[in-house]
């Protein structure tokens with residue numbers, strides 16, 4: 661049975677500062693607020709005779725680029741079951757429970773996620789990592805785990821595992 665090695669990249673600058681509000685139900689949400697979200701990526705692969713899984717510099721570059729896309733925006737969930745978003749020429753009008761929040765489009769990013777939680781961010785970033793290019797196809801990987809933190813001691817994660825051969 662071969663052993664697996666894991667590379668984890670979790671650099672201080674792998675982060676994005678963003679505003680959001682978590683939606684707990686059709687009638688409950690947080691007020692708009694922000695975090696410095698941190699991102700960590702771990703990739704496991706079969707140990708090889710060269711003792712090098714792959715150069716992890718490419719991972720840091722990819723995560724930093726993904727973080728830059730989200731940095732200093734208000735992040736809104738385009739796939740929320742509770743929040744309805746109407747986009748006009750200059751604004752996103754986000755409505756739930758009889759209230760409407762109006763945001764400048766230039767200040768916002770709508771993400772294809774159901775909620776702006778750390779676990780939903782982790783799933784979104786993992787999907788981007790897996791599908792933005794052919795890194796996963798070009799390497800013999802066993803698993804990939806993306807983690808997002810909204811503050812010390814609290815993380816959400818999402819993982820992909822290679823299908824059993």
Ligand SMILES: Nc1nc2c(c(=O)[nH]1)N=C([C@H](O)[C@H](O)COP(=O)(O)OP(=O)(O)OP(=O)(O)O)CN2
Pocket residue numbers: 682690693776777778779810811816
């Ligand atoms: N499953 C999840 N639950 C919560 C999330 C989340 O992303 N996934 N997020 C929040 C809020 O965004 C909140 O701002 C963070 O929660 P909170 O416990 O208030 O954390 P703080 O950063 O304020 O840290 P404390 O010092 O522990 O208060 C809530 N739930």
